[in-house]
Amino acid sequence: xxxxxxxxxxxxxxxxxxxxxxxxxxxxxxxxxxxxxxxxxxxxxxxxxxxxxxxxxxxxxxxxxxxxxxxxxxxxxxxxxxxxxxxxxxxxxxxxxxxxxxxxxx
Amino acid sequence: xxxxxxxxxxxxxxxxxxxxxxxxxxxxxxxxxxxxxxxxxxxxxxxxxxxxxxxxxxxxxxxxxxxxxxxxxxxxxxxxxxxxxxxxxxxxxxxxxxxxxxxxxxxxxxxxxxxxxxxxxxxxxxxxxxxxxxxxxxxxxxxxxxxxxxxxxxxxxxxxxxxxxxxxxxxxxxxxxxxxxxxxxxxxxxxxxxxxxxxxxxxxxxxxxxxxxxxxxxxxxxxxxxxxxxxxxxxxxxxxxxxxxxxxxxxxxxxxxxxxxxxxxxxxxxxxxxxxxxxxxxxxxxxxxxxxxxxxxxxxxxxxxxxxxxxxxxxxxxxxxxxxxxxxxxxxxxxxxxxxxxxxxxxxxxxxxxxxxxxxxxxxxxxxxxxxxxxxxxxxxxxxxxxxxxxxxxxxxxxxxxxxxxxxxxxxxxxxxxxxxxxxxxxxxxxxxxxxxxxxxxxxxxxxxxxxxxxxxxxxxxxxxxxxxxxxxxxxxxxxxxxxxxxxxxxxxxxxxxxxxxxxxxxxxxxxxxxxxxxxxxxxxxxxxxx
Numbered sequence: 140x141x142x143x144x145x146x147x148x149x150x151x152x153x154x155x156x157x158x159x160x161x162x163x164x165x166x167x168x169x170x171x172x173x174x175x176x177x178x179x180x181x182x183x184x185x186x187x188x189x190x191x192x193x194x195x196x197x198x199x200x201x202x203x204x205x206x207x208x209x210x211x212x213x214x215x216x217x218x219x220x221x222x223x224x225x226x227x228x229x230x231x232x233x234x235x236x237x238x239x240x241x242x243x244x245x
Numbered sequence: 246x247x248x249x250x251x252x253x254x255x256x257x258x259x260x261x262x263x264x265x266x267x268x269x270x271x272x273x274x275x276x277x278x279x280x281x282x283x284x285x286x287x288x289x290x291x292x293x294x295x296x297x298x299x300x301x302x303x304x305x306x307x308x309x310x311x312x313x314x315x316x317x318x319x320x321x322x323x324x325x326x327x328x329x330x331x332x333x334x335x336x337x338x339x340x341x342x343x344x345x346x347x348x349x350x351x352x353x354x355x356x357x358x359x360x361x362x363x364x365x366x367x368x369x370x371x372x373x374x375x376x377x378x379x380x381x382x383x384x385x386x387x388x389x390x391x392x393x394x395x396x397x398x399x400x401x402x403x404x405x406x407x408x409x410x411x412x413x414x415x416x417x418x419x420x421x422x423x424x425x426x427x428x429x430x431x432x433x434x435x436x437x438x439x440x441x442x443x444x445x446x447x448x449x450x451x452x453x454x455x456x457x458x459x460x461x462x463x464x465x466x467x468x469x470x471x472x473x474x475x476x477x478x479x480x481x482x483x484x485x486x487x488x489x490x491x492x493x494x495x496x497x498x499x500x501x502x503x504x505x506x507x508x509x510x511x512x513x514x515x516x517x518x519x520x521x522x523x524x525x526x527x528x529x530x531x532x533x534x535x536x537x538x539x540x541x542x543x544x545x546x547x548x549x550x551x552x553x554x555x556x557x558x559x560x561x562x563x564x565x566x567x568x569x570x571x572x573x574x575x576x577x578x579x580x581x582x583x584x585x586x587x588x589x590x591x592x593x594x595x596x597x598x599x600x601x602x603x604x605x606x607x608x609x610x611x612x613x614x615x616x617x618x619x620x621x622x623x624x625x626x627x628x629x630x631x632x633x634x635x636x637x638x639x640x641x642x643x644x645x646x647x648x649x650x651x652x653x654x655x656x657x658x659x660x661x662x663x664x665x666x667x668x669x670x671x672x673x674x675x676x677x678x679x680x681x682x683x684x685x686x687x688x689x690x691x692x693x694x695x696x697x698x699x700x701x702x703x704x705x706x707x708x709x710x711x712x713x714x715x716x717x718x719x720x721x722x723x724x725x726x727x728x729x730x731x732x733x734x735x736x737x738x739x740x741x742x743x744x745x746x747x748x749x750x751x752x753x754x755x756x757x758x759x760x761x762x763x764x765x766x767x768x769x770x771x772x773x774x775x776x
Contacts, residue, residue, distance in 0.1 A: 144641065156594075156636045157601075157620040158628075168634055174701045175638060177540035181583040182654040185661075193656040196471040196501075197663045197717025198457045198742055204503040206495055221363035225605035236603055238615040 144172045247775070248273035253335040253430040253484040257376070260334040263323055267316035267334030271378055274336040275309055277427045278380070281406070281771045286384045286399030288358055293401055298409060301771060302401040303423040305341050306349050307381040312336070315378045322376075330376030331491055336429040340420050341382040342389055343369050343433060343475070344464040352466045353397035354387045356600050356607045356627030366464025367499065368433055368475045368492045375491045380429050383419030387629045389440055389468045390593070392706045394418030395697040396631040404693070405447060406769035407732055411690040414444030414706075420478045421448035426771050431488050432478045437468045438585050439686075439710025441476045442722035446685035446735020449724045449769065451485045451752070452478045454710075456743045457717035458503040460489075461496035469592035470501075472585075472714045482723060482752040486510035489745060508746050518754045519566030521679045521747075524573040524669060525559055529683035533579050534705045542579075551684045554726045554734045559682055561758050562751065573676050575665045580658035581711040582704055587642050587655035588715075594639025597632060600624065634700060663716040670718075670741035679744070680751050683709055685722040685735030713739050721748040723755060727764040 144152075149169045153160060160168065216222065228235035248256070248270045259265040283300025285307060322329040344350050344362035351357045365373070373379060384403045386396040393412035394403045403419045405411040406426040413422040417434030421444035424432050434441045436454035445452025453476045460475045467473060477488035490511065495504040530552050533544045546552065563569050602608035602623030609622035628636075642651050669678045686706060696703045713720035718739055725736030736755070740748045759765060768776075 148641075149637075152637045152640050156633075156640055157617070157624050158633055158636070159621045159625040160633075164630070168630065168637060171634055171700045172638055172641065174537065174699075175586055175704075177535040177537075178701055178704070179583050179586045179642075179651055180540060181535070181542060182580065182587070182651055182658060185580070185654050185657060187649075187653060187657065191657045191660050193653060194660055194663075196457055197659060197715055200458075200503070204458070204505050206497070206500055206502060206504045208500075209497050216363075218363070222605075225360060225363065227602060227606075227608035234603055236616050237619050240615045240617050 143176050144169055247277060247427060249277050249336060249427045249430065251430070252481055253332065253479065254487055256335050256430060257331060257333045260319065261323060261329055265334070267319040267378060268313065270334050271312055271316040271336060274380055274429055277775065278304070278307065280775045281426050282428060284401070286353070286397060286401065288355060288398060290400055297401050300404070301406050301409070301422050301426050301428070302403050303338070303383045303419040303426070303428055305351060305353065305382050305384050305399050305419070308348055308379060311348070312378045312380050315373070319376050319378065330374065331487060332372060333376035335377050335431060336380050337372060337377045337431040337433070338380050338383045338420060338423045338429045339369055340385050340417050340432065340434045342385060342435055342466045345369055345379065345382065348382065350382070350466070351399065352388045353385045353399050354628065354632065355398045356623070358398070358607060360606050364464060367461040367496045369464065371492050372433065377431070383423050383432065385419055386416035386631070388466065388593070388597070388632050389416035389435055389437060390631040390635055391415045392439070392443055392703050393697060395693065396629060398629050405690045406771045407449060408690065408770065410692055411732070412447065412693050414447035414690060416440040417478065418444045421445050421450055421452065424448070424450045424478050424480055425769050430480065431484060433475060433492070434478050435465060435468070436474045436476055436714065437472045437589060438714050439707035441478060442685050442710045442720060442735065442737060443707060445478055445722040446733065447690035449733030450478055450480055451482055451724070452476065452722045453485050453489060453745065453748070454713060454720045455489060455493065455745055456719045458501050459719070459743065459745065460492050461499040461502040463496055463498040467596040469589040470596065471592060472589060474714070482749055482756055483511065483514060486514055486749040505743060510746050510749055513746065514749050514753045516750055517565060518562050518751050521567045521751060522570055522677055523559065523562055523567045523751065524570040524676055524678040524681045525555070526573040526575045526681060526683065528575040528578050529709055530555065532687045532705065532708055534702065547684060547687050550728050551687065551734060555682065555684045555736065558725050558736050558755060561755060562682070565754050565758050570676055570678060573669050573678065573681065575669065575712070577658065577661040577665050578712045581662060581715060582708050584655040584658035584715060585707070585711045586638070586704065587651050588659065590635050590639035591642050591652060592639070593635040594643065597636050600627065602627070631700070659715040662712050666716045666718050666739070666741070679740065679747050681739040683737045683739065685709060685737040689728045689730065689732035689734055709737065718742055719745045719748055721752050723752045727767060731767065
């Protein structure tokens with residue numbers, strides 16, 4: 140059976156996902172993806188049927204069960220320092236990152 | 246019997262009446278942990294010692310001092326004549342996927358190894374508010390991606406208390422192993438494709454995946470947002486019911502948490518199954534999986550001991566007055582795993598993009614260059630192979646034409662699986678079931694290393710559980726017997742939306758009817774050394 144995900148497609152996916160792999164890792168993962176696709180292909184036996192609703196989750200929410208929208212009100216976190224302190228690098232309350240890739244527009 | 250081996254219900258009852266002190270129960274639990282757990286999971290990958298192989302390794306973070314403060318508060322409340330809560334002084338553990346304020350919350354991943362949660366998940370907060378004493382955070386598959394606990398970045402990974410050479414199941418494997426070995430009475434886990442029920446089955450404990458939306462997901466690190474369900478693991482059905490009563494309910498911080506009233510799940514739990522219609526389906530007594538070479542679907546009967554356990558349980562429930570309905574068709578359950586491969590990966594891929602070494606968590610130290618390079622280096626070092634695999638598949642499935650080819654078909658399969666359940670439970674339909682009775686897993690716990698690395702076969706260990714996640718319906722796993730090798734086998738009871746009380750009733754009836762069975766007297770091997 141053909142490999143649906145070729146090394147070229149895999150490289151493109153890795154780039155989009157912001158991953159980097161050594162050659163052994165890349166080949167192992169590519170093989171696993173192709174193996175999983177053999178299972179996923181079972182779905183191809185399903186004819187797409189416009190009468191079958193595509194729902195965001197299995198449970199149907201009713202007027203009784205659906206929670207109301209909460210008021211669109213800003214609620215401050217009690218201690219923002221606790222959140223900021225989780226960042227690897229912070230200065231004066233700002234997150235520090237390396238240069239952001241950019242290009243000059245003509 | 247140690248205090249920690251008593252039921253949560255009894256412990257809370259005795260503590261509230263002043264017959265037990267919460268600190269004594271805590272001491273018993275800590276003593277058990279010291280005896281059976283060994284070193285906690287860590288990023289230190291030193292080789293396994295001989296002693297490591299004789300321990301359970303359920304914990305990543307033990308919060309003994311914090312637990313003592315909680316236990317002392319419970320005792321103080323009892324002394325002051327105050328209500329100490331429904332779970333007063335009950336020692337519990339938390340899957341390390343739930344945020345717990347001031348405590349490391351790792352998702353068993355290097356990329357969150359230094360993350361200390363600034364807030365507490367709603368489900369955990371409700372347990373603590375009810376007087377539960379949190380012993381710590383327990384191991385799991387990395388980001389809940391797995392069925393054996395072996396993908397955790399925190400080693401040694403958890404071992405099965407019944408046979409330490411076997412996996413505890415996953416992803417809530419640390420939770421199930423902790424409960425089975427008396428390291429706490431209860432644990433809170435999550436179930437996306439079977440991650441509470443499968444480890445519960447492997448470790449001989451009770452696990453419930455509630456109806457989607459019954460328990461808030463606020464503060465739970467997301468895997469697949471349309472499928473994730475927090476839920477209880479316990480040593481008996483009544484304790485699981487008690488725990489759900491505490492955790493369930495609306496939450497303004499989770500727009501998917503339903504606002505339906507929470508029943509008293511303990512009330513009427515002992516009403517028995519007389520008149521209940523309990524179904525059996527041939528579609529749940531076989532397993533299908535793709536041939537690794539050709540991709541052709543192979544269909545096999547489940548092992549005889551698993552089938553027999555299920556049929557025997559049906560006989561037991563029939564003797565208790567249930568009406569058994571045979572040949573309930575669930576034809577679309579064969580699409581459960583293929584659809585799960587697509588839906589869960591697409592959602593996981595989306596959820597994992599937030600981990601980038603900027604806002605929180607691990608940042609690659611040796612990073613050179615610009616921000617894009619920082620992302621790549623951090624994610625390369627921070628994620629294990631399983632999350633990377635899931636992100637890659639999710640991105641592949643999200644792309645243009647493939648979205649039509651696979652993703653829409655997966656959503657359609659989900660709707661068709663849901664329709665199977667609606668037909669089975671329809672009160673005006675041909676089957677009118679209260680409960681569908683199935684095995685929880687196709688086999689008992691497998692040996693460590695048997696499937697790890699083969700992500701496709703590993704996924705198929707969830708084949709009998711995943712359909713309930715697609716449909717959103719509740720499903721309970723309870724111990725159903727022991728295999729010829731002396732390993733626990735799980736029995737699954739599936740019900741219609743929000744019918745958890747019915748499942749508890751049926752599960753409790755089975756527990757009572759088999760209370761004197763020989764297999765109930767057999768305990769996990771790790772407990773032999775402490776008794």
